[in-house]
Amino acid sequence: MKKIGIVITDGVGYRNFVMSNFLVEIAKKYDEVNIYSGIPTKCYNDSLISENIKVFDLEPYKETNKVWFYRKLKEVAHMYLHKSYFGINSNLERGYPVSNSKRNLIIKLVYKIASIFHSEKNIIFFEKLQFNAFKRDRVYIDYKKTLEKELPDKLFFTHQRPPYLAPLLAAANKLKIETSAFIFSWDNLASKGRMLGTFDSYLVWSKLMKTEMSIFYPNTDKEKIKIVGTPQFEPYVLDRYTLSKEMFFNKFKLDSNKKIICYSCADTGIGKNDEIHIRAVLTYIKKYENLQLLVRTSPAEDGKRFDDLKNEFPEVIWNFPKWFLSREGHTEAWSQRLPTIEDVMDLKAILNYCDLNINMVSTMSLDFMIFDKPVINTVFGNKKNGLYDDQKFLSYVHYKHVVNSEAVTVAKNEEELHLQMQESLDNPNLRSVQRKQLLNLKISKKLKGTSERIANSLK
Structure with missing residues (x-):
């Protein structure tokens, strides 16, 4: 009997590996699949779980x-x-x-x-x-007992960074269980600190990410780094998440005679200029009768910081992502926020039916490019003008590739933003070739079949 353990740590991991086709595909490759979950087991409903999948609660770990x-x-x-x-x-x-x-x-x-x-x-x-300091820790001992009892052939971590998973990795190493990790996000290697530990093999998004692995983790055997793409975007090619255009317009009370501009917010920590950017967008829209604005807030927050803006501009359509808190009192509260199927459908519809996206250098740039939509990055702040310095993110390695590709335009003030909005709305296909080239650089595999590819790589 072949058995694999899947470690799912948080709501984003749940979206990527539960709401995609991954569980269906991995269940075909292994006789038994154990999910070791950092979110409550009640969240895995019967429609998502097949007969040979079991879910185990991971007790939260607090470092000594x-x-x-x-x-x-x-x-x-x-x-x-x-x-x-x-x-x-x-x-x-x-x-x-x-x-x-x-x-x-x-x-x-x-x-x-x-x-x-x-x-x-x-x-x-x-x-x-x-890792030696875990030896007498009760949670580490419990993790080890759980793995000893089930003894999977392989343990797959769907996120390589959370430090509170280190005892689980240490326990797997002690039991000589083969481990593998998925590089969670496009900025994790060139912008973040060390992984939670050393794994036996790695799954990455692209050729670029494989090269980055060799730079930041030089002891890694290149043969143990597999390019698989990412399940983050797979729902966009799955029919079950499709919302018709008519249903989308009716749901959000949009005017079918007007083009839709979507501003997608960053989270509270780095999106301090979101309101300034939104006001600048509205200044442009007010000049034309054929434009409307839809704002999607970050799933990591409740959107209350925009209450005044919402009251001031009732004509703006708001999409507050339908993520719910699955557990109260957790030390990492943000990790317990889970997406609903409705929200995945809403997001896919927004990407599909909006005409232009504006965001502050986020992954949403890639989301909209998948649907071949023009993207503008607003970064109004720097060290000199008193605004939050969001222009610094242009120098991050993962985003320099985006800017240099010319797949997006970058607006550093309201005047530049208005000119770029005009260009994007007048000629939406202008940067289509560059968008496709950038997607190939960042995601080297097709979205269709991503889960099957990951399951095959693990097998």
Whole structure:
């Protein structure tokens, strides 16, 4: 009997690997499939689960001081080693504390040690210390017992970053269970800190990401890095998530005689200029009778920060993503927010039927390009004008590829935005070739069949 364990940590992982075709495909390849879930088991309803799939609750893990210290040392050392990359250096600088509380003094010590000892060999040593520190931890022991009882042939982590999963990886290593990880997002390698640990093999989006793996994790055997695309976008080619144009217009009370501009917000942390951008869009729309604005907020928040704007401009159509909190009182509350089928359908319809997207350098640029829609990135803030500095994201490696491809236009002020809106609405196919080339760079495989490809790679 062949058995695989699938580790699903949060709501986005649920969307990618449960709401796609992945569970259907992996259930065909293995006699038994165990899901080790960071979200409540009640969320896996019968329509999503086949007979040979079982779901197990992962007890939340809280780091001890010793584990936290070694993990922090590993992550900061990784950032020092790769600080020539703007995004990583930005996170490195941002993480250095200003005050001298007891905790912050320890973090400053971590920075001091890591500034001297940050070779790949040092980082692996820090990880070994971190994993050794789990030995007497109750949650680690429980994880180990769970794996011993089920003993899967392989353990697949659908997200390579959450540090609270490190004890599960350590337990798998102890039991000599083969491990594999999916690189969760397009910016995780060139902008973030170290992974939660070292895996036996990796699944990546593209040839570009495989190259990045070799840069940031040079000890990885290239034969153990498989290019599979990403299930993040697979629902866009699945018929069950399709909403007709008529239903979409009726649901959101849109005018079928007007073109639709969609502004998609960032989350609260980095979307501080969202309201400024939206007002600039509205200034343009007011000049024309054939335009309407639909705003989609981030699934990571409730959208209350836009209440005043909503009241001021009743003509704006709002889409607050239908994600629900699956569990109260969790230390990582954002991870417990799950999408509904309705929201996946709403998003697919927005991508399909809107005429233009405007966003602040987010993954939504790729979402709209999949439907060959023009995209404008608004970044009005910099270090000099007093606004939140969103222009810094243009220097992140993953987004420099987007800007350099000319698949999008970048508006650094309202005047530029209005000119680019005019261009996009007058000639929506102008950058179509560049959009297709960028998608091929970022997602090297076709969306159709993504889940089957991932299941085959794991098998």
